Amino acid sequence: MHVRVLRAFALRLAPWLCVLLLWYAVRLSGFVNEVLVPAPQQVAARFVDLLLHHGLLYDIFASARRVVLGVALGILAAVPVGFLIGWYRPARSFADPLINFFRALPPIALIPLVIVYFGVDELAKLVILFYAAFFSGVIVMYEGVSQITPLYIRVAQTLGASEFETFLKVIIPLTVPHILTALRVALGVTWATLVASELIAAQRGLGATIQNASTYFLLDVIYVGIICIGCVALIMDTILRRLSAWLLVWQDRAVS
Template sequence: MQLTDPRRAAPAVTTGGTPAPARRRRRWRGRSLVLNLVSIVLGVAGWETLALLGYTLPTPAAVARRAGELVADGTLADDVRASLRRVVLGFALGTAAAVPVGFLMGWYATARALIEPWIQFFRTIPPLAIIPLAIVLMGIDETPKVFVIFLAAFLACVIATFQGVVDVNRTLIDAARVLGARDLSIFLRVVIPASTPFIFVGMRVGLGSAWATLVAAELIAAQSGLGYRMQSAQLYYDLPTIFVGLISIGVLGLVMDRLLLLVERRVTGWQERR
């Protein structure tokens, strides 16, 4: 009589044939969505309460009315397009430059010794402090705006990429060498996959830095953009318009962050998660 090895037993399934872990994940996603909605409702309720108590805040209804006006006349759409163009371009260029520089610093000790002091030096200088220099050197068109955003994203991502290469498990590299792998093969098959989670963390931090730098970047002779609209509203004490800009930046940043997180999960599906 053949005995069944318990270690090879079929995974637990539900009555519908769906694995139990998958059902638990779906249940948690539903619960997480409900908690997100509850959090939003509580936040708006707290905002309304503060406004009714006399704090200098517009009510959610006033902000919604102002948002409707800006949407109706096309102003909000134009501002969103202008800001998105600057952020996406600066972030994309910053990430594209940061990843190879981070790999270079992490893989070659000589490159690290040459480049790292400059990276650490510029990290101590806020990107906003570069604005006067950017205006003098690049003028007042789109170039200095994108450059400041590029710098913010680059400095966040390059450090994460460098740290990812440095933290690769040395045992994996040694095992690959024992099996006869050359440096290029080790770099492509071991270092890059092991560093990918760090790169995505750096990209998410860089994306946040890019949006955080946007408002200041649009001080440079901008004629449109969410930051520009908020700066103009400040002159007239137009709080609803300022809140519309803040909420728009927050929503756009959140959506882009979630898209990055989705890509990360697909690319690093092999990584164990809690």
């Protein structure tokens, strides 16, 4: 049992050690100027300094709050829209070109229009994050819902289930995995859009930290901001995966 735990821990730790070794190798190889690649210990020292003296924890909180709000609102809107498009073929034929047109537009390209229509306050940043979460969530939802086999519905109807019972006990459980997948995808896309959203006159946040550091060529601060974004996004994704495993435990039982 202990050997299995140690092996699992080693497997989880190994990729991070590889990244750390690669970081040192790039720095010491001579192919890149050492000034352009701060050492890991230098980045760690800068992280501690920003955490203790420059409000890094508040920057993390500000960015995480924006992402959570953007994802929550985006998915709340994307789930019914994605379900409607995926379940009803005429709705899919009508909306599919529009969805694919807008999801191809990078959020950063919309920043000038967002500033014109929504100003430079928190609402503008939230609009950018909502946009990113909504369209990524809609795509996952309608692709997933459109692939649900109608066999389960026919079986429920054969057993005498009403239309409401079929929707409540068959369709909703079948769509829960797609909702959770849409949530995870939207979370990743929204974190990737964070820096773009915080270009809009943000004073605090990890994206603002990276932007300000790039102005003064503070590479170690940029590394800290990037690593913090990755770590917080990883923590959120891990929580969602655990939640998905708990909510979808019935699938494992059904398979077994």
